[in-house]
Amino acid sequence: DGQARIVDLTHTLDPDFPVIILPPEFGQCARFRMEEVSAYDHRGPAWKWHNLTLNEHTGTHFDAPIHWVSGKDVPNGAVDAIPPEMFVGPVVVIDCSEGAAQDADFELTPDIILAWEDAHGRIPADAWVLMRTDWSKRRGTDYLNMHNDGPHSPGPVPAAIELLLERGIRGFGTETVGTDAGQGAHYTPPYPAHYLLHGAGKYGLQCLCNLDQLPPTGAMLIAPPLKIKGGTGSPLRVLALIPGETT
Numbered sequence: 319d320g321q322a323r324i325v326d327l328t329h330t331l332d333p334d335f336p337v338i339i340l341p342p343e344f345g346q347c348a349r350f351r352m353e354e355v356s357a358y359d360h361r362g363p364a365w366k367w368h369n370l371t372l373n374e375h376t377g378t379h380f381d382a383p384i385h386w387v388s389g390k391d392v393p394n395g396a397v398d399a400i401p402p403e404m405f406v407g408p409v410v411v412i413d414c415s416e417g418a419a420q421d422a423d424f425e426l427t428p429d430i431i432l433a434w435e436d437a438h439g440r441i442p443a444d445a446w447v448l449m450r451t452d453w454s455k456r457r458g459t460d461y462l463n464m465h466n467d468g469p470h471s472p473g474p475v476p477a478a479i480e481l482l483l484e485r486g487i488r489g490f491g492t493e494t495v496g497t498d499a500g501q502g503a504h505y506t507p508p509y510p511a512h513y514l515l516h517g518a519g520k521y522g523l524q525c526l527c528n529l530d531q532l533p534p535t536g537a538m539l540i541a542p543p544l545k546i547k548g549g550t551g552s553p554l555r556v557l558a559l560i561p562g563e564t565t
Contacts, residue, residue, distance in 0.1 A: 323563035325537075327526045327556040329454070331377040335525075336461045338375070338495045339469070347373040350553075374551040380543035381497065381512070381522030385550040388517030395519065397549035404521070405542035407488055409446040409558060410438070411532045414472060418451035422463055423501060424472035428481045438534045443486035446523070446539045449474065454493040454527035462495060473499025476510035483518050490515055491523030523556060532558055 329335060337347040351371040356362030375381070382397045383389030394400055412434050417424040426449050431441070441447060451472045453461070463470045471494040474482075482490060490497055490511055497511035507513045515522060523541060538559045543552030 321564055322559040322561050325528055325531045325558040325560065327528050327532075327539075327558055328378040328554070329525055329527050331372075331553055335377050336458075336495060337373065339462065339464065347375055349373075350376050372553065374546065374549055374553075377553045378525040378527070378556055379523070379551050379553045380541060381516065381524070381551045382543070382549065383516040383519050383521070384548075385522075386509075386512045386516035388513045389519065392516070392519045395516075396547075397543045397552050398545045398547050400521075400543075402542065404488065406538065406540050407444060407446060408442060408535075409448060409532070409537050409539040410434075410441055410535050411448045411450050411529055411537075413450045413534070415450055415452040415530070418453060418472040422470040422472065423499065424451070425499065426472070426474040426478045428475075428477050431478060431481055434534070441482070441485040441487065444488050445485075446489050446491060446541075447482055447487050448491040448523070448526065448529055448532070449493070450529040450532075451493050452530060454525070454529070463500060467501075468503070469495075469500030471495070471500035473497070473502055474511055476505050476507065476514065479510050479514045483514060483520070487520065489521030489523060491526050493524075493526050493529060495525060497522040497524050526556060533560065536561065 331350050333350055337349055353369040355367050355369055357366045383392040383395035389395050414426055498509045502509045540557045543554045546552055
């Protein structure tokens with residue numbers, strides 16, 4: 319009937335938004351930068367515009383299969399090759415906010431997924447699965463939560479991703495800077511969300527917000543990345559539509 323509430327799941331992209339920090343021996347993700355070209359002045363009297371500098375994986379962003387070594391040979395694995403119908407689809411939300419509030423290293427496990435299914439029904443094939451932690455409400459250094467041994471933030475264990483893949487999901491999304499836990503390097507395989515999802519040709523979303531406004535089931539997700547030739551990912555505006563409600 320045309321009635322749907324639209325929820326913006328996207329952080330504002332600005333130079334202060336945190337990006338993932340890797341060990342110093344690796345290349346680093348560039349922060350977002352915006353340079354004014356003109357502003358209705360001698361540089362351009364009738365227009366205002368900016369030059370942008372950013373990494374593909376800055377801010378609220380999309381991960382394509384070729385982002386990870388396990389997905390480097392997946393057909394149509396770059397953002398420009400993914401069929402556009404994959405960017406619109408059903409979404410379910412698994413609420414882990416209570417556990418994440420008590421433990422920064424909270425883990426999404428198969429038992430949590432199965433308990434969610436007992437309450438809401440089996441996760442439908444080809445759905446996005448979002449892990450709600452309310453981590454997006456953190457600011458500044460609390461968001462990355464860096465310690466001497468690296469970042470600490472919630473995420474899925476390998477068996478949880480394997481179960482979601484058995485359900486035939488489209489992709490997995492989080493409120494943290496990556497789809498994996500901050501200490502995800504210590505799992506087998508390391509960074510299981512990246513390794514297993516992208517190896518199976520699935521997609522990732524991270525740095526989401528406002529997941530507390532979504533129902534466990536019933537919403538639709540719109541998440542098209544920029545059409546970058548050979549792109550491994552892209553910042554994007556992620557929207558959720560909740561049918562039967564009004565904004």
